[in-house]
Amino acid sequence: MTYSQIHPIFVPAVPPLPYGDTVKLLFGGIGAVLVLASSIAWLLRWRVAKMQPHGVLDNLVARINAWWVMIGVIGLSLLLGRNGVIVLFIAISAFALREYLRIAERHEADRYSIAFAYAVALPLQYYLIWINWYGLYSILLPVYGFLMLPILSTWKSDTSHFLARSATIQWGLMVCIYCLSHVPALLTLNIPHYEPQRLFLLIAYLVIVVQGSDVLQYIWGKLFGKHKVAPVLSPSKTWEGLIGGIASATALGAALYWITPFAPWQAALISLVMCLMGFFGGLVMSAIKRDRGIKDWGTLIAGHGGMLDRTDSIIFAAPVFFHITRYFWGA
Numbered sequence: 001m002t003y004s005q006i007h008p009i010f011v012p013a014v015p016p017l018p019y020g021d022t023v024k025l026l027f028g029g030i031g032a033v034l035v036l037a038s039s040i041a042w043l044l045r046w047r048v049a050k051m052q053p054h055g056v057l058d059n060l061v062a063r064i065n066a067w068w069v070m071i072g073v074i075g076l077s078l079l080l081g082r083n084g085v086i087v088l089f090i091a092i093s094a095f096a097l098r099e100y101l102r103i104a105e106r107h108e109a110d111r112y113s114i115a116f117a118y119a120v121a122l123p124l125q126y127y128l129i130w131i132n133w134y135g136l137y138s139i140l141l142p143v144y145g146f147l148m149l150p151i152l153s154t155w156k157s158d159t160s161h162f163l164a165r166s167a168t169i170q171w172g173l174m175v176c177i178y179c180l181s182h183v184p185a186l187l188t189l190n191i192p193h194y195e196p197q198r199l200f201l202l203i204a205y206l207v208i209v210v211q212g213s214d215v216l217q218y219i220w221g222k223l224f225g226k227h228k229v230a231p232v233l234s235p236s237k238t239w240e241g242l243i244g245g246i247a248s249a250t251a252l253g254a255a256l257y258w259i260t261p262f263a264p265w266q267a268a269l270i271s272l273v274m275c276l277m278g279f280f281g282g283l284v285m286s287a288i289k290r291d292r293g294i295k296d297w298g299t300l301i302a303g304h305g306g307m308l309d310r311t312d313s314i315i316f317a318a319p320v321f322f323h324i325t326r327y328f329w330g331a
Contacts, residue, residue, distance in 0.1 A: 019195060
């Protein structure tokens with residue numbers, strides 16, 4: 001018996017708009033915001049920078065252009081359906097794992113563990129999501145992957161830094177594959193009174209709220225930021241940016257309740273939790289970068305760094321969002 005069956009307050013409301021109209025309204029709104037942002041950025045470059053190189057404005061334009069690409073990719077994957085979303089996140093996990101292992105202290109004795117990560121763990125995790133085997137994909141990497149990786153690392157009988165090497169690869173599998181796989185796993189949920197095709201909107205909701213929080217924290221920080229949250233881990237993050245960004249993104253999530261099975265107040269609470277987890281995810285991944293002495297995970301996405309730079313907040317928010325939704329609203 002699920003929580004929603006015990007407590008009727010968690011029974012989802014029927015969305016007021018047909019699915020097609022909801023998608024058009026949602027992506028039409030996103031497109032309008034991006035058009036406005038691009039126009040403002042061009043105007044600022046013309047009036048302020050006189051169309052000459054300008055650090056802040058050039059970074060802003062790069063970020064907006066990257067958002068056009070990301071929204072286009074997400075929209076295309078939704079059009080391609082469930083298989084398209086799963087293939088997209090297989091690629092995202094593969095790129096993320098590549099970036100992670102590139103900066104990790106790899107050892108010759110770990111080549112079997114790394115091969116296992118790419119050839120077995122990655123495709124098997126997403127295959128189990130594809131066939132909707134929750135009982136196994138929910139524990140595959142935290143249990144069986146956790147046990148298998150150090151076993152493979154013993155193959156060469158090399159004990160130098162064994163614990164650190166094993167933990168490094170295990171952590172990589174968790175953040176790059178397991179946590180990210182909870183985004184397409186949303187498509188496996190069974191939510192009463194919520195059409196299966198609307199599950200795609202939950203993915204859009206997660207991405208919009210969490211990524212929106214990152215952008216809004218950046219904007220609030222640039223406008224009003226004075227007091228740094230974690231000067232060593234992330235010098236650009238300020239308390240003003242954190243509070244203003246999370247509050248704004250929580251309001252955004254509440255305003256988008258109509259694409260979810262949540263009531264407005266429920267959407268606000270869930271958005272708050274996602275934004276907080278996203279913020280802590282950014283701090284954790286920044287700590288790893290500082291430990292390795294790098295600024296960005298890579299250069300894959302112009303204006304955003306690497307894949308892990310763009311997905312660090314989603315990595316921490318996705319599993320929490322998935323399990324909250326499954327427990328309180330799932331059948």
